[in-house]
Amino acid sequence: MNLEEYKGVYIFAQQVDNEISSIAFELLGKAKDLAKDLNTEVTAVLLGSGVKGLADQLAEYGADKVIVVDDPELKDYRTEPYAHALASVINKYKPEIMLVGATAIGRDLGPRVSARVATGLTADCTVLEIGDFPLQPVPGQEQLHNQLLMTRPAFGGNTIATIACPYNRPQMATVRPGVMQKIEPVKGAKAVVEEYNPGFTPDNKYVEILDIVKAVTETVDIMDAKILVSGGRGVGSPENFKILEDLAEVLGGTVSCSRAVVDSGWKPKDLQVGQTGKTVRPNVYFAIGISGAIQHVAGMEESDIIIAINKDADAPIFDVADYGVVGDLNKIVPKLTEALKAEIAAAK
Amino acid sequence: MKIVVCIKQVPDTKGGVKFNPDGTLDRGAMLTIMNPDDKAGLEAALRLKDQYGAEVTVVTMGLPKAEEVLREAMAMGADKGVLVTDRVLGGADTWATSTTLAGAIRNLEYDLIITGRQAIDGDTAQVGPQISEHLNIPVISYAQNIKIEGDSVIVERQYEDRYHVLKAKMPCLITALSELNEPRYMTPGGIFDAYKQEITVWGRADLKDVDDSNLGLKGSPTKIAKASDKVRKGAGEKVTLDPDESVSYIVDKLKVKHVI
Numbered sequence: 001m002n003l004e005e006y007k008g009v010y011i012f013a014q015q016v017d018n019e020i021s022s023i024a025f026e027l028l029g030k031a032k033d034l035a036k037d038l039n040t041e042v043t044a045v046l047l048g049s050g051v052k053g054l055a056d057q058l059a060e061y062g063a064d065k066v067i068v069v070d071d072p073e074l075k076d077y078r079t080e081p082y083a084h085a086l087a088s089v090i091n092k093y094k095p096e097i098m099l100v101g102a103t104a105i106g107r108d109l110g111p112r113v114s115a116r117v118a119t120g121l122t123a124d125c126t127v128l129e130i131g132d133f134p135l136q137p138v139p140g141q142e143q144l145h146n147q148l149l150m151t152r153p154a155f156g157g158n159t160i161a162t163i164a165c166p167y168n169r170p171q172m173a174t175v176r177p178g179v180m181q182k183i184e185p186v187k188g189a190k191a192v193v194e195e196y197n198p199g200f201t202p203d204n205k206y207v208e209i210l211d212i213v214k215a216v217t218e219t220v221d222i223m224d225a226k227i228l229v230s231g232g233r234g235v236g237s238p239e240n241f242k243i244l245e246d247l248a249e250v251l252g253g254t255v256s257c258s259r260a261v262v263d264s265g266w267k268p269k270d271l272q273v274g275q276t277g278k279t280v281r282p283n284v285y286f287a288i289g290i291s292g293a294i295q296h297v298a299g300m301e302e303s304d305i306i307i308a309i310n311k312d313a314d315a316p317i318f319d320v321a322d323y324g325v326v327g328d329l330n331k332i333v334p335k336l337t338e339a340l341k342a343e344i345a346a347a348k
Numbered sequence: 349m350k351i352v353v354c355i356k357q358v359p360d361t362k363g364g365v366k367f368n369p370d371g372t373l374d375r376g377a378m379l380t381i382m383n384p385d386d387k388a389g390l391e392a393a394l395r396l397k398d399q400y401g402a403e404v405t406v407v408t409m410g411l412p413k414a415e416e417v418l419r420e421a422m423a424m425g426a427d428k429g430v431l432v433t434d435r436v437l438g439g440a441d442t443w444a445t446s447t448t449l450a451g452a453i454r455n456l457e458y459d460l461i462i463t464g465r466q467a468i469d470g471d472t473a474q475v476g477p478q479i480s481e482h483l484n485i486p487v488i489s490y491a492q493n494i495k496i497e498g499d500s501v502i503v504e505r506q507y508e509d510r511y512h513v514l515k516a517k518m519p520c521l522i523t524a525l526s527e528l529n530e531p532r533y534m535t536p537g538g539i540f541d542a543y544k545q546e547i548t549v550w551g552r553a554d555l556k557d558v559d560d561s562n563l564g565l566k567g568s569p570t571k572i573a574k575a576s577d578k579v580r581k582g583a584g585e586k587v588t589l590d591p592d593e594s595v596s597y598i599v600d601k602l603k604v605k606h607v608i
Binding site: 122135153162263318321325326327347 | 443472473476484502510513571575576583586590598605
């Protein structure tokens with residue numbers, strides 16, 4: 001493998017139902033920073049059926065170039081045709097860096113592709129930067145420059161590790177959604193669009209989609225919410241989430257929850273914050289009746305302001321809360337909603 | 349039907365985490381459990397065994413002490429256990445781990461391979477799909493329901509906002525979510541029998557069609573540059589007030605921060 005041949009920062013531009021996923025724009029934002037440090041370009045790889053028209057959107061969010069693989073086999077996500085398409089793009093174009101979202105699609109596609117092109121893959125990264133490996137010079141070992149340094153939590157958020165992939169290319173990472181910042185879109189920006197089709201020959205690895213069942217949800221994506229009112233097991237019952245919903249409504253916020261609530265069947269999985277749920281960083285995060293297991297904290301500790309209400313004064317949530325209130329949520333939350341209603345009405 | 353289940357002995361992340369000087373985990377120094385997603389995968393295999401009849405072989409890679417999770421799996425109902433252990437395999441990343449496990453599984457007959465979605469120590473979710481790639485068979489990740497129909501498997505595959513009902517021809521690899529089921533307990537008879545049974549132990553020489561350059565710490569493309577305990581931002585204020593005062597306290601903070 002001649003490492004010098006590999007150039008450019010590439011991102012997998014995930015789309016679902018021909019709508020580009022938010023993670024693709026987040027990856028573009030990060031890719032732009034990395035490309036600047038490496039003095040190179042950002043390329044988005046767009047796979048799907050009838051998706052060419054989406055290239056302009058990727059340009060507006062920072063792609064210099066878009067490689068489009070447009071084929072009916074890529075209509076809905078399936079591991080094999082997508083892995084074949086992305087691996088073929090990597091083998092043909094030889095990117096130095098390949099970023100993929102750590103979504104339910106990317107965490108399946110990434111490992112399959114990295115194994116096919118025989119390179120390393122670092123999972124669920126939260127920080128990406130260009131630097132040296134080893135970080136400090138080590139006698140008898142060449143220190144390599146311009147390496148992708150990939151930082152990720154492990155052990156349920158107990159530790160963080162920084163990982164490099166110094167001797168293989170591309171340097172591949174999956175990136176946790178909600179962590180990287182999109183750029184302000186540049187209206188009318190255009191990218192060089194290149195179409196490529198590696199050819200698709202269905203075999204035993206092409207699974208058949210018998211049915212697609214979409215979850216019916218009327219809620220907004222908690223990762224986009226500016227204010228989250230999050231409830232845990234301490235809320236007591238699915239019915240009692242009403243008091244959280246009332247509070248969220250007054251503040252124009254959204255209700256989310258802990259894993260315990262999802263496991264109890266009180267709320268759907270897409271509202272779950274934490275290691276096995278979503279990473280959120282709203283302006284205000286209310287943790288109500290949430291004890292604050294480390295797996296939960298890993299998904300919300302980057303929030304600007306964390307307000308915790310819990311009757312257990314020793315709950316670990318108070319270790320990360322900016323403002324902690326020890327008390328009965330059933331007494332405090334409804335009154336808080338009323339008080340905020342009055343404040344907001346008075347301010348008008 | 350023959351089912352291979354890959355399981356991993358993992359440190360219980362509720363306990364402390366310890367490192368070797370080179371940044372890799374000091375697995376010997378931590379309390380261990382069977383990884384929860386793997387246990388769900390094993391349970392799924394045992395249910396298929398109950399329903400359709402199957403031989404279930406559990407495979408693990410790790411230190412010699414990882415034999416414990418094989419015994420546990422056999423006490424739950426697995427038929428055979430294979431421990432892959434060798435000094436040269438240590439320090440492996442997901443590429444080297446999946447290469448090793450694929451090398452072991454090539455010695456076994458299988459219609460279905462089940463792995464957990466991810467282990468609670470690494471949280472990568474990469475090894476299952478990578479094994480399937482090395483073995484050139486289809487993968488279905490994030491399985492939430494598994495049925496057998498003739499020579500195919502029908503699986504509900506979970507995404508953030510939907511699930512796909514997928515049909516794949518066996519052999520096939522499935523990665524299981526811990527939400528898939530409630531794993532059964534070991535039975536006293538099962539425990540007794542499990543400790544009487546032979547466990548197959550394989551080293552480097554027993555792996556089929558693998559190259560030394562893809563094994564262990566040396567064969568891992570990813571290298572740890574740094575590992576450390578997470579530094580948290582620390583606690584802010586904590587107050588204990590009556591409900592009305594609590595409300596005023598929160599409202600004041602929201603005002604100061606210009607939220608309202």
